[in-house]
Amino acid sequence: MNVLINEVKLQTRIKEMARQIEKDYEGKQIVFLGILKGSLPFLWELAKNIKNDVRFEFIEASSYEGTESTGKIKINKDITDSIEGKDVIIVEDIVDTGRTLTYLKEYLLAKHPNSLKIAALLSKPSRRVMEIGVEYIGFQIEDKFVVGFGLDYDQKYRNLPYVGYIE
Numbered sequence: 219m220n221v222l223i224n225e226v227k228l229q230t231r232i233k234e235m236a237r238q239i240e241k242d243y244e245g246k247q248i249v250f251l252g253i254l255k256g257s258l259p260f261l262w263e264l265a266k267n268i269k270n271d272v273r274f275e276f277i278e279a280s281s282y283e284g285t286e287s288t289g290k291i292k293i294n295k296d297i298t299d300s301i302e303g304k305d306v307i308i309v310e311d312i313v314d315t316g317r318t319l320t321y322l323k324e325y326l327l328a329k330h331p332n333s334l335k336i337a338a339l340l341s342k343p344s345r346r347v348m349e350i351g352v353e354y355i356g357f358q359i360e361d362k363f364v365v366g367f368g369l370d371y372d373q374k375y376r377n378l379p380y381v382g383y384i385e
């Protein structure tokens with residue numbers, strides 16, 4: 219396993235993102251809507267650095283089997299509380315083709331939040347198939363399959379404290 223982004227770099231960058239979100243949402247309640255399962259470490263690292271009233275909501279969608287995108291998005295577990303009128307930030311581990319977020323954004327907008335933005339820890343711009351605006355991006359990376367800090371390869375490696383890749 220090779221380290222692409224170490225623990226300190228992750229923490230430093232996520233703290234910067236947290237400060238930006240605090241600024242943009244001054245005095246507001248924020249709903250962090252995490253996409254399971256990969257967003258968990260990122261969501262927590264962001265949330266613990268934000269002083270706003272932060273609420274958690276989770277949704278599980280899948281589009282991937284192994285390392286290949288099937289191009290299909292399915293909702294396996296939906297949110298449990300209403301997001302109507304709320305200021306929602308979708309929290310995602312990585313934007314790859316952009317299919318998952320394009321689909322989920324449309325799906326969630328139909329629930330009438332007051333606002334809906336996206337925070338992604340990683341982005342692989344060269345892989346994009348769907349044009350999707352992502353307001354907060356932690357790191358842009360090249361086209362490499364990465365694991366750790368929530369990201370998996372067949373459900374493995376999510377608990378690594380860094381982002382790595384296998385040669």
Ligand code: IMP
Pocket residue numbers: 256281282287310311312313314315316317318319362363364365369370371
């Ligand atoms: P998209 O719909 O193609 O943007 O895919 C997004 C999803 O694919 C992410 O939520 C990840 O679960 C998965 N994914 C994309 N690239 C990687 C990677 O390099 N490592 C692990 N999972 C990935």
Ligand code: MG
Pocket residue numbers: 253254255256311
């Ligand atoms: Mg995912």
